[in-house]
Amino acid sequence: MKILVCISHVPDTTSKINFTNDNTTFDNNGVQFVINPNDEFGLTRAMWFKEKQNATVDVVNVGGPETESTLRKALAIGADAAFRVNTAPTDGFAVAKELTKVAQDGGYDLIIAGRESIDYNGGMVPGMMAAALGASFVNNCIAIEIEGGKATAVREIDGGKETLTSTLPLVIGGQKGLVEESDLKIPNMRGIMMARKKPLTVLKPTENKTFTASVHFEKPAPKGAIKMVDADNIDELIDLLHNEAKVI
Amino acid sequence: MSVLVYIESDNGTIKKAALEVASYGRALANTLNTSLSAVVFSSENSELLGNYGVDKVLTVDFSEKFNAKVYADIITQAAQKEQASVVVLSSSADSRYLAPMLSVGLDAGYVPNVIELPTQTQPFTVKRSVFSNKAFCKTEITTEVKIIGLSNNAFGLVEHAVSPQTESFSPKIIASEITVENIDKATNKVSIADAETVVSAGRGLKGPENWGMIEDLAKVLCAATACSKPVSDLGWRPHSEHVGQTGKPVASNLYIAIGISGAIQHLAGINSSKVKVVINTDPEAPFFKAADYGIIGDAFEVVPKLTEKLKEFKAQNA
């Protein structure tokens, strides 16, 4: 079985979000980048398939040279080989197109992406990829098993979950649940040493077709001051929620 | 030309989020000087759509369970039939599932998490939230057909009575390699995605045995229950209740946080809720900086009292 894990290179969850160039560009200054958390759950599940079912696991990112440290981390966690498509990930569709090409060329059975990247929160790359590949797609995937060329997956739905079966190839939009938080692996020294010797291939982008353009960023207006209510005066809270906030 | 909205139902009843999408679609159709069509799969109350300005209702002649690929293809056909220039969907799990496939099917740019009407139509520019609500981004959609994913509770319901024309729609049904084997859904509970109010609790509750009071409070408020990440990691509550940056997003009208410190990753996921109330023993808890109303106090005393008082309030205002 061949697995491709799509790795998005995103600001660490504690990052301060700022913009430069007249609020047209994200400000990388002082920002620590990590593997997108949703992708990390998927990568860890891929490691399970590698261990138990002898799968080969490749990772791919669409981005500039600065993302290679993130790909090396994925190799240190245990992926076999990495690809970087050398272009700025300007919109979800463009990224999905590049990933589709890599997925087609590699003939993967299972393609794991995250349900969304925590930077632009687009949540569209895996679905677009599946549509472009003509592969099946399960979003918000919280469990996956593969047996005899067939996949059984669980999808989180609003208010519950749904169990699905599918043929391969299959694309999933993964999230926590694919593995538990405690299953996530911090790369060890041996993994880091081995990662240096694993192949990281830089690929040329195919086309630069985009659907959208991010033109301007802004930050939310500062929040008004909090109103404190005394713990012995619950009536006041109810009054505020009813008459002022009008939410009850 | 038209604007097309995808109307979702739950057990045959149109969802509130779908009526919000219709309200938005109406306003957008007015801006674009065009008409509003809706595509509806199965619902008993589609006449309701006339109250929200839908000019034409396409009732799809297809009664099988939700399958994103099949539904995306049907909506693609509906958009083509209606010559839609914009398709609007909600932020439900199902809408987010099918929207990217619809985007490829229609060769149409898709922007999710949109919070208001387009800021301009030439070029067509929408404002969406990014970086888990820590920023907004004005985004141009450069394709001829556009797809908008509307954030929950961002636009609200706007009544606008018209008499819609209804039409039965029999699309071509494509095959899917995916089979739904089983759906496990609580029928008597509001989901976090659909709830107007969410009651959320954190590690301050000390253990799973103390959630009874959280459920009681949620019940009086007809609210969904949620929790912080460590609470789900510890197995005190199911993962499906985990909210925040790596859990479910919350965009409710009222969010009540009990015994939750307000870590940046928690706040990122719940920040688009309109009104936030925090109950915490620690006056230094970061949540107090992010909330609208706060009580410094012990959840074990405050929550039962709040529930009792709310019961009285509800009885008086029924």
Ligand SMILES: Cc1cc2nc3c(=O)[nH]c(=O)nc-3n(C[C@H](O)[C@H](O)[C@H](O)COP(=O)(O)OP(=O)(O)OC[C@H]3O[C@@H](n4cnc5c(N)ncnc54)[C@H](O)[C@@H]3O)c2cc1C
């Ligand atoms: C990559 C990453 C992603 C993350 N994603 C998320 C996410 O999506 N969602 C999320 O929630 N977290 C997330 N976290 C974790 C986050 O950083 C915090 O650790 C977590 O939110 C803390 O949960 P808590 O507030 O329940 O617990 P704590 O931080 O332990 O806070 C408990 C609070 O309860 C209060 N308290 C104690 N006793 C009482 C009482 N009797 N009455 C009232 N109050 C009381 C305390 O004063 C304290 O403020 C993430 C972390 C990382 C690194």
